[in-house]
Amino acid sequence: MTAYRAAVIGLGAMGMGMASSLVAAGIDTAGCDISEDARNAFAQAGGRAAGTPREAAKDADAVAIVVVNADQVASVLRGPDGVLASLAPGSVVLGCATMPPDAAQSLAAEVEAAGGLYLDAPISGGPVKAAAGKLSVMASGAQAAFDKARPLLDAAAETVFALGDSPGPGSTMKMVNQLLAGVHIASAMEAMALAIKSGLDADTVFKVITASAGNSWMFENRVPHVLENDYSPKSAVDIFIKDLGIVLAQGERLDFPLPISQTAFERFREAKDMGLGRADDASVIKVYQRDGGFTLPGDEDT
Amino acid sequence: MTAYRAAVIGLGAMGMGMASSLVAAGIDTAGCDISEDARNAFAQAGGRAAGTPREAAKDADAVAIVVVNADQVASVLRGPDGVLASLAPGSVVLGCATMPPDAAQSLAAEVEAAGGLYLDAPISGGPVKAAAGKLSVMASGAQAAFDKARPLLDAAAETVFALGDSPGPGSTMKMVNQLLAGVHIASAMEAMALAIKSGLDADTVFKVITASAGNSWMFENRVPHVLENDYSPKSAVDIFIKDLGIVLAQGERLDFPLPISQTAFERFREAKDMGLGRADDASVIKVYQRDGGFTLPGDEDT
Numbered sequence: 230m231t232a233y234r235a236a237v238i239g240l241g242a243m244g245m246g247m248a249s250s251l252v253a254a255g256i257d258t259a260g261c262d263i264s265e266d267a268r269n270a271f272a273q274a275g276g277r278a279a280g281t282p283r284e285a286a287k288d289a290d291a292v293a294i295v296v297v298n299a300d301q302v303a304s305v306l307r308g309p310d311g312v313l314a315s316l317a318p319g320s321v322v323l324g325c326a327t328m329p330p331d332a333a334q335s336l337a338a339e340v341e342a343a344g345g346l347y348l349d350a351p352i353s354g355g356p357v358k359a360a361a362g363k364l365s366v367m368a369s370g371a372q373a374a375f376d377k378a379r380p381l382l383d384a385a386a387e388t389v390f391a392l393g394d395s396p397g398p399g400s401t402m403k404m405v406n407q408l409l410a411g412v413h414i415a416s417a418m419e420a421m422a423l424a425i426k427s428g429l430d431a432d433t434v435f436k437v438i439t440a441s442a443g444n445s446w447m448f449e450n451r452v453p454h455v456l457e458n459d460y461s462p463k464s465a466v467d468i469f470i471k472d473l474g475i476v477l478a479q480g481e482r483l484d485f486p487l488p489i490s491q492t493a494f495e496r497f498r499e500a501k502d503m504g505l506g507r508a509d510d511a512s513v514i515k516v517y518q519r520d521g522g523f524t525l526p527g528d529e530d531t
Numbered sequence: 532m533t534a535y536r537a538a539v540i541g542l543g544a545m546g547m548g549m550a551s552s553l554v555a556a557g558i559d560t561a562g563c564d565i566s567e568d569a570r571n572a573f574a575q576a577g578g579r580a581a582g583t584p585r586e587a588a589k590d591a592d593a594v595a596i597v598v599v600n601a602d603q604v605a606s607v608l609r610g611p612d613g614v615l616a617s618l619a620p621g622s623v624v625l626g627c628a629t630m631p632p633d634a635a636q637s638l639a640a641e642v643e644a645a646g647g648l649y650l651d652a653p654i655s656g657g658p659v660k661a662a663a664g665k666l667s668v669m670a671s672g673a674q675a676a677f678d679k680a681r682p683l684l685d686a687a688a689e690t691v692f693a694l695g696d697s698p699g700p701g702s703t704m705k706m707v708n709q710l711l712a713g714v715h716i717a718s719a720m721e722a723m724a725l726a727i728k729s730g731l732d733a734d735t736v737f738k739v740i741t742a743s744a745g746n747s748w749m750f751e752n753r754v755p756h757v758l759e760n761d762y763s764p765k766s767a768v769d770i771f772i773k774d775l776g777i778v779l780a781q782g783e784r785l786d787f788p789l790p791i792s793q794t795a796f797e798r799f800r801e802a803k804d805m806g807l808g809r810a811d812d813a814s815v816i817k818v819y820q821r822d823g824g825f826t827l828p829g830d831e832d833t
Contacts, residue, residue, distance in 0.1 A: 330729065353743060353744055354744075355744075365742070365743055367739060388742060390735075390738075390739050392731070392735065392739075397730075398730070398731060401726070401729045401730065401731055402726075402731060402735075402736065402739055404725075404729075405722050405725060405726045405729075405731070405736060405740070405745070406739070406740060406743050406744065406745040407745070408718070408721065408722045408725060408745070409718060409719070409722045409740065409745030409746075409747070409750065410744050410745045412714070412718040412721075412791070413715070413718070413745070413747060415791055416710070416711060416714040416715070416718070416791050416792075417711070419710065419714075419789055419790075419791050419792060420707050420710045420711045420714075422787075423706075423707055423710060423778070423781065423782070423787070423789060424703070424704075424707045426785055426787055427632065427703045427706075427707075427781065427785070428699075428700070428703065429694075429700060429703055429704060429707070433692075433694065433704075434704065434707060436692075437669060437692050437694075437704055437708070438707070438708060438711065440667070440690060441655060441667055441708050441748075442655055442656075442657075442708065442712050442748045442749065442752070443707070443708035443709070443710070443711030443712045443715070443748065443749075444711075444747065444748045445711070445715060445746065445747035445748065445749075445750075446743075446744050446745070446746045446747065447744065447745075447747075448711065448747075450744070476725070479725065479729065480725070483728055483729070483823070485724075485725070485728055485819075485822060485823045486822055487721055487725060488721075488794050488797070488798070489714070489717055489718050489721050489791065489794050489795060489798070490718075490721060491794075492790050492791050492793075492794040493791060495790070496790065496791070517787075520787060520788055521785070521787045
C-alpha cells in the first residue's frame with residue numbers, strides 16, 4: 230500500500246488554503262495554477278508544484294478542482310494537459326466550484342467515462358477556514374467516491390454534508406446557500422443605507438442588529454467592511470453575479486420565479502456597472518449611496 | 532415615597548407577556564384591553580384589570596402602550612377615556628408599537644404638551660421573551676423619560692438599546708430591523724421553495740443552511756414552521772405587510788429606492804391576496820408553491 234496522494238488544481242484564495250491544509254496534514258500534495266507566483270508560493274509552503282493539471286493528477290488518489298465555474302472545471306479536465314489525460318482508474322475528482330446541478334452531472338459523466346470517480350463537492354467557509362482545514366463541503370456522489378476522497382476531506386474540512394449518492398444535490402445545496410448569502414448581503418446593504426440615510430449611527434446599528442432578529446451570518450460578516458471603509462475584496466461582487474446567475478438560470482430552467490434573488494442580482498449588477506465588479510461585495514452599499522447621497526463611514530476622512 | 536406603578540395598554544401576545552413580567556417582578560400593574568377575555572386573564576395572573584386607558588394610567592408612573600400601530604397609540608392616548616385624560620405630570624408613556632419615526636415624534640409632542648414624558652420604545656423578541664421579562668427595547672428619549680421608565684424596563688427587558696435623547700431613533704432602528712426581518716423571512720421561503728422544487732430534502736436543507744453562511748435569525752426561526760407544517764400564527768403575514776409598509780413609506784419620504792424591501796413586501800402581499808394575511812408569516816412559501824407546484828412537508832399527510 231502506497232501513501233495517499235492528492236492534487237489541488239487552482240491555487241486561488243480557496244485552493245491555496247485547501248492545498249496548504251493537506252500539506253499540513255502530512256498528505257503528499259501536488260498543486261497547479263496558471264500563475265507561476267501561485268505555484269512558487271505553494272512549493273515554498275512544502276507542496277509539489279505542477280506545471281499542468283495532467284502532471285498534478287498523475288498518481289493522485291484524489292484531485293480537487295478549485296476553480297471559479299463549470300467551464301473552468303471542464304477545461305482543467307480536458308485536452309492533452311488535462312486531468313483526464315493522467316487520472317488513474319478509480320481515483321476521484323472533486324468538483325469544488327459553485328455550478329448548476331446539471332453541469333455537475335455532466336462533468337461527472339465525463340470523468341466516469343474516463344474511468345474515474347466524481348464527487349460533486351462545492352466548498353464554503355472562506356479563505357481563512359480553507360487554510361485551517363475547516364471548510365464546509367456540500368457533497369454528493371457514489372459511496373466509492375466518498376471513500377476515495379475521505380483522507381482529503383478529513384484534512385480539508387470541518388464539516389462534510391453527505392447529500393446523496395449521485396452528483397447534483399451537492400451543487401443544488403450550494404446554490405440554495407448562495408441564494409441566501411447573496412440576498413442577505415444585498416439586504417444588509419439596503420438596511421445599512423436606509424439606517425444611515427435616516428440619521429442612525431452605523432456602528433450602533435451594527436451592534437443592535439447583530440443582537441436582534443434582523444441578524445444574518447452575512448450581515449455580521451460583511452457590514453464591518455462598511456464600518457471600516459475597507460472594500461478590498463474578501464469576496465468580490467463578481468462572485469455573486471456568477472452565483473446568483475446560477476440561481477436565476479435554475480429558476481428559468483424550472484420556469485419558477487425567484488423575484489427576491491432577481492432583485493438582489495440586479496443590485497450586484499449595478500455595482501459592477503459602477504466599476505466595482507472586482508471590489509468586495511459590501512460595495513453594493515455604494516449603489517445605494519449613488520441613489521441616496523449619504524456619507525459612508527470613512528468618507529469624511531478622504 | 533410611594534410604590535412604583537405601571538400600566539400596560541394592549542394585552543395581546545406581547546402586551547400580556549410584558550404585563551405579566553411586570554407583575555412577576557412585584558410591580559403594581561394595571562392592564563387594559565378592549566377584549567374582556569384578555570382583561571380577565573390578566574386579573575387572574577395577578578394584575579389589576581382596567582376598563583379604559585384612562586383608568587389604567589391613573590396614578591401610573593409608566594404607561595406602556597403595546598398596540599399594533601401609530602393610529603392605535605393615538606386613539607389610546609386621546610379622548611375622555613384616553614391615557615392623557617388621567618396621566619400625572621412627569622409620568623412616562625412608552626410607545627412600543629412599530630411606527631414611522633415621524634409618527635413617534637408627533638405622539639411624543641402630544642404627550643409632552645399634556646405634561647407627560649415620552650419614550651420612543653419599540654420592542655422585539657416575541658411573546659415568549661415578553662412573558663419572561665427578556666424583551667429587547669430600541670429606545671430613545673429624554674434622560675428623564677428613561678429614568679422614569681427604568682423600573683419597568685428593568686422588569687420587562689433583557690436589553691435596552693439607548694439610541695438617542697429624543698424620540699425618533701428608537702422607531703428608526705426598529706424599522707431597519709423589520710426591513711431585515713421581513714426580507715429574511717421572504718428569502719428563507721424563496722430558498723426553501725427552490726430547494727424543494729429542485730429535489731432536496733427540506734429537513735436536510737435546514738440542517739445545512741443553519742450551519743452555513745446562508746443562515747439568518749429568521750431562517751432558523753421560521754423554517755421549522757414549514758418543516759412541521761404548522762402555519763398557526765406565531766407572527767402573521769399582516770404584521771410584515773404593516774412593517775415593510777412603514778419601511779417603504781420611509782423610502783418614499785426620503786425619495787430613496789429600496790428594491791429588495793419592495794420585492795419582499797410584494798411576496799407578503801401575494802400571501803395576503805391568497806387569504807393568508809392572518810396566518811403565520813412562513814405562509815409566504817405558499818405563494819411559491821402556487822407558482823411552482825411542489826409538495827410541502829405535511830402536504831402528503833392531508
